[in-house]
Amino acid sequence: MSFFGLGQTADIDIILDGEDTRKLAEIKTEDGKKEKHYLYYDGETVSGKVNITMRRPGTRLEHQGVKIEFIGQIELYYDRGNHHEFISLVKDLARAGELTQNTSYSFEFMNVEKPYESYTGANVKLRYFLRVTIIRRLSDVIKEMDIIVHTLSSYPEMNSSIKMEVGIEDCLHIEFEYNKSKYHLKDVIVGKIYFLLVRIKIKHMEIAIIKRESTGTGPNMFNDNETIAKYEIMDGAPVRGESIPIRLFLAGYDLTPTMKDINKKFSVRYYLNLVLVDEEERRYFKQQEIILWRKGEKTRKGIQQSQPSTETKEG
Numbered sequence: 524m525s526f527f528g529l530g531q532t533a534d535i536d537i538i539l540d541g542e543d544t545r546k547l548a549e550i551k552t553e554d555g556k557k558e559k560h561y562l563y564y565d566g567e568t569v570s571g572k573v574n575i576t577m578r579r580p581g582t583r584l585e586h587q588g589v590k591i592e593f594i595g596q597i598e599l600y601y602d603r604g605n606h607h608e609f610i611s612l613v614k615d616l617a618r619a620g621e622l623t624q625n626t627s628y629s630f631e632f633m634n635v636e637k638p639y640e641s642y643t644g645a646n647v648k649l650r651y652f653l654r655v656t657i658i659r660r661l662s663d664v665i666k667e668m669d670i671i672v673h674t675l676s677s678y679p680e681m682n683s684s685i686k687m688e689v690g691i692e693d694c695l696h697i698e699f700e701y702n703k704s705k706y707h708l709k710d711v712i713v714g715k716i717y718f719l720l721v722r723i724k725i726k727h728m729e730i731a732i733i734k735r736e737s738t739g740t741g742p743n744m745f746n747d748n749e750t751i752a753k754y755e756i757m758d759g760a761p762v763r764g765e766s767i768p769i770r771l772f773l774a775g776y777d778l779t780p781t782m783k784d785i786n787k788k789f790s791v792r793y794y795l796n797l798v799l800v801d802e803e804e805r806r807y808f809k810q811q812e813i814i815l816w817r818k819g820e821k822t823r824k825g826i827q828q829s830q831p832s833t834e835t836k837e838g
Contacts, residue, residue: 531578531662531664532577532578532579532582532584533575533576533577533578533584533622533657533664534575534576534578535573535574535575535576535655535657535664535665535666536573536574536576536666537571537572537573537574537591537653537655537666537668538571538572538573538574539561539569539570539571539668539670540570540571540572542561542571545561545562546561546562547559547560547561547562548560548561548562548671548673549671550641550642550643550671551643551777552643553600553643553648558669560669560670560671561670561671562670562671562672562673563635563637563651563670563671563672563673564637564672564673564674564675565636565637565638565672565674565675566634566635566636566637567634567635567637568631568632568633568634568635569593569631569632569635569653569670570629570630570631570632571629571630572627572628572629572630573589573591573616573627573628573629573630573655574625574626574627575589575622575625575626575627575628575657576625577622577623577624577625581623582623583621583622583623584621584622584623584657585620585621585659586617586619586620586621586622586657586658586659587619587658587659587660588615588617588618588619588658589615589616589617589628589655589656589657589658590613590614590615590616590655590656590658591613591614591616591628591630591653591654591655591656592611592612592613592614592653592654592656593610593611593612593632593635593651593652593653594608594610594611594612594651594652594653594654595608595609595610595611595637595639595649595650595651596608596609596610596649596650596651596652597609597647597648597649597785597786597788597789598647598648598650599646599647599738599739599788599789600646600647600648601646601738601739601745607786607788609638609639609786610635610636610637610651612632612635614630614631614632616628616630616655619658622657637651637672638674639672639674639782639785639786640672640673640674640779640780640782640817641670641671641672641673642779642782642785642791644736644747644789644791645736645747645749646736646738646745646747646789647736647738647788647789649785649789650669651669651670651671651672652667652668652669652670653667653668653670654666654667654668655667673817674780674817675817675818675819676707676780676816676817676818676819677819682703682704682705683703683704684700684701684702684703684704685700685701685703685704685714685811685813686698686699686700687699687700687809687811689797689807689809690719690720691723691807693720693722694720694722694723695720695721695722695723695725695799695807696718696719696720697716697717697718697719697799698716698717698719699714699715699716699717699769699797699809700714700715700717701713701714701769701795701811701813702714704813704814705813705814705815705816706773706813706814706815706816707815707816707817707818708773708774708778708779708780708815708816708817708818709773709774709818710773711770711771711772711773712769712770712771712773712795712813713768713769713770714768714769715766715767715768715769716728716756716757716766716767716769716797717765717766718761718762718763718764718765718766718767719763719764720763721760721761721762721763723801724760724801724802725757725760725761725799725800725801725802726758726759726760726800726801726802726804727755727757727758727759727799727800728755728756728757728761728767728797728798728799728800729753729754729755729756729797729798729800730753730754730756730769730771730795730796730797730798731750731751731752731753731754731795731796731798732750732751732752732771732773732776732778732793732794732795732796733748733749733750733751733793733794733795733796733810734748734749734750734751734778734791734792734793735747735748735749735790735791735792735793735794736749736789736790736791737789737790737791737792738788738789739788739789740787751776751777751778751793752771752776754771756769773815778793778815779791779815780815780816780817781793781814781815781816792812793812793813793814793815794810794811794812794813795810795811795813796808796809796810797809797810797811
């Protein structure tokens with residue numbers, strides 16, 4: 524029972540339209556667990572109902588209004604409490620008055636722009652959510668509901684292969700080639716390593732996918748590197764003229780699209796890291812950035828598609 528009527532006397536539920544047919548998507552939480560929420564795309568309408576249920580029949584709930592907000596927000600973990608909102612839409616559901624019985628309100632945010640993908644990283648979180656507030660003099664009653672946004676892209680027209688050379692003068696000269704520079708999240712990286720000169724004793728070679736999350740700007744920029752996948756492609760000493768094939772399936776890894784300068788707050792980039800280790804445990808490596816994108820072939824009518832680009836829309 525509330526003390527002098529100050530306790531919460533009502534529960535809020537948000538019911539989205541089309542919940543029975545809308546897909547769910549997973550996203551990591553800050554503690555590394557997985558959560559599922561309803562999936563939306565850029566340009567899709569977000570609509571539904573807000574149900575307010577009185578906890579005790581016959582009670583009254585005085586309020587200064589009821590509102591619902593659609594919010595897109597970036598939180599940098601080193602700056603907690605200072606949330607950067609790039610979307611903030613508000614709909615008033617009810618004027619000041621009192622609630623004496625269970626009540627339902629419809630809401631609709633038409634063709635909402637959702638320019639960035641939902642993301643939870645090592646030092647930053649980008650989330651979209653609905654927030655219902657029953658405004659009261661002393662303590663508001665608030666309910667939040669997260670959704671997940673995926674950004675879809677059509678197939679990039681220009682997708683050139685990657686060719687690189689790495690070596691140590693008079694000791695080692697290798698050339699490696701990947702079939703393209705842009706990959707969708709379920710793609711396969713296909714490539715070859717050519718040994719043109721080998722005068723050191725190589726013990727093994729591996730390829731890794733490195734995710735680099737950059738937050739902040741200038742002297743306050745912080746980079747966090749995470750090895751997403753590591754794959755041994757050779758064990759033993761190669762000889763001159765030898766060719767080693769590479770085939771790396773991306774579907775089994777927890778990847779996001781490449782994100783560049785998102786709202787001037789953070790970036791997420793991916794690199795292929797080729798590492799050679801000789802018999803004296805010396806390491807030689809070469810790194811190459813690749814672009815990852817989410818395939819947009821299953822785009823539904825009314826959902827916009829965009830080409831992958833080095834530029835992002837400013838919030």
